[in-house]
Amino acid sequence: MIRTFNAPSAYVQGCGVLDSIGSYVDADGTSAVVLADETVFDLVGESLSTGLEASGFSVDRIEFGGACTHAEVARIAEQAADADVVVGVGGGRALDTAKAVRAEVGSRLVTVPTIASTDAPTSSISVLYTEADEFDEFQFHGANPDLVVVDTAVVAGAPTRHFRSGMADAMATWFEADTAVRAHATNVFEGHSTRTAHAIARTCYETVREHGRSAVAAVERDAVTESVEAVVEANTLMSGIGFESGGLAAAHSVHDGLTQVAETHGATHGEKVNLGTLTQFVLEGRDTDELVDLIDFSLDVGLPVTLADVGLDDPTEAHLRTIAEATCEPYETIHNEPFEVTPRAVRDALVTADELARERVSERR
Numbered sequence: 001m002i003r004t005f006n007a008p009s010a011y012v013q014g015c016g017v018l019d020s021i022g023s024y025v026d027a028d029g030t031s032a033v034v035l036a037d038e039t040v041f042d043l044v045g046e047s048l049s050t051g052l053e054a055s056g057f058s059v060d061r062i063e064f065g066g067a068c069t070h071a072e073v074a075r076i077a078e079q080a081a082d083a084d085v086v087v088g089v090g091g092g093r094a095l096d097t098a099k100a101v102r103a104e105v106g107s108r109l110v111t112v113p114t115i116a117s118t119d120a121p122t123s124s125i126s127v128l129y130t131e132a133d134e135f136d137e138f139q140f141h142g143a144n145p146d147l148v149v150v151d152t153a154v155v156a157g158a159p160t161r162h163f164r165s166g167m168a169d170a171m172a173t174w175f176e177a178d179t180a181v182r183a184h185a186t187n188v189f190e191g192h193s194t195r196t197a198h199a200i201a202r203t204c205y206e207t208v209r210e211h212g213r214s215a216v217a218a219v220e221r222d223a224v225t226e227s228v229e230a231v232v233e234a235n236t237l238m239s240g241i242g243f244e245s246g247g248l249a250a251a252h253s254v255h256d257g258l259t260q261v262a263e264t265h266g267a268t269h270g271e272k273v274n275l276g277t278l279t280q281f282v283l284e285g286r287d288t289d290e291l292v293d294l295i296d297f298s299l300d301v302g303l304p305v306t307l308a309d310v311g312l313d314d315p316t317e318a319h320l321r322t323i324a325e326a327t328c329e330p331y332e333t334i335h336n337e338p339f340e341v342t343p344r345a346v347r348d349a350l351v352t353a354d355e356l357a358r359e360r361v362s363e364r365r
């Protein structure tokens with residue numbers, strides 16, 4: 001059995017760290033291109049540029065249009081062709097675009113997440129979408145970012161919804177990696193998990209459970225506390241390594257299935273993943289107490305637990321079929337589950353998780 005482990009080359013996290021970002025960028029040459037949408041550039045553009053210029057970089061800005069599509073990657077790659085360093089700044093879409101641009105131009109890559117909403121900042125892959133905003137393909141770049149810089153003051157100042165969503169993405173990491181390891185399934189790098197990645201995935205979950213409530217309370221007030229630092233690290237570094245080098249299973253496939261129904265497009269990546277984790281629990285026949293425990297924690301921190309919570313108030317059988325069939329596409333990681341998975345089984349697990357969550361919500365009222 002071949003085991004593989006990949007990770008970003010360097011990771012820096014701290015309150016106000018963007019001001020000194022240039023000192024962490026290890027690159028020959030002096031030209032940096034900053035890729036960010038207007039909102040994000042207004043927030044951090046100045047401190048980023050000052051931080052890079054202080055270390056001798058010339059800084060050009062390219063405005064990110066908001067979608068990670070082939071056309072957007074081609075447009076930006078042309079503009080960034082001579083850059084020594086591409087600095088992707090923002091949410092998962094901007095960072096995935098920066099990764100694809102780096103693959104085209106051969107520069108170094110720095111990712112600067114300004115929300116702790118997904119594990120995209122540390123991973124090696126990009127998720128590409130069509131112009132109609134439907135899933136197009138995964139691009140496996142083989143290389144992780146050279147440097148990841150997270151300013152916790154920026155992340156804590158962003159809307160809490162993004163932070164909660166990242167917690168859901170992080171919790172799924174453990175249940176998926178653990179299933180993948182037990183099933184001897186392969187990870188993103190087509191190797192088997194190391195004990196290192198498995199342990200990181202476990203710590204990722206434990207960190208979110210131990211610090212999640214306090215961290216969400218802090219972020220509601222734009223405060224940076226030790227619990228915020230802990231959860232940012234879990235959502236970003238541990239989750240990224242945990243899913244890529246540990247392996248994925250059902251939860252993210254259910255997320256992918258949910259994206260096929262337009263009604264869920266208003267829900268974030270992490271919010272849909274949370275339903276995926278609950279569905280994975282039912283699919284795997286886990287103890288009901290374990291499921292209720294995760295529902296309770298989700299409700300405590302304000303994460304969605306029912307189909308209605310992610311936009312599907314009244315799912316029809318056609319909706320459920322679309323979701324279940326997309327969840328079971330041959331390339332989906334749900335097939336890492338250690339038993340045969342069918343659309344029927346996914347549909348039944350999804351509606352059962354939804355029913356249990358509804359019951360729990362009314363019990364807690």
Ligand SMILES: NC(=O)c1ccc[n+]([C@@H]2O[C@H](COP(=O)([O-])OP(=O)(O)OC[C@H]3O[C@@H](n4cnc5c(N)ncnc54)[C@H](O)[C@@H]3O)[C@@H](O)[C@H]2O)c1
Binds near residue numbers: 115118124125158
């Ligand atoms: N490559 C991977 O490993 C991986 C993993 C998980 C998710 N993803 C992808 O990530 C994407 C979802 O990412 P996301 O949930 O971060 O959403 P997103 O990238 O769509 O960003 C959401 C919004 O947040 C705004 N924003 C960013 N920073 C802000 C701040 N500090 N304050 C206020 N607003 C801010 C942005 O302007 C953007 O409009 C999906 O495309 C998904 O497929 C990729």
Ligand SMILES: [Zn+2]
Binds near residue numbers: 119169252269273
């Ligand atoms: Zn995810």
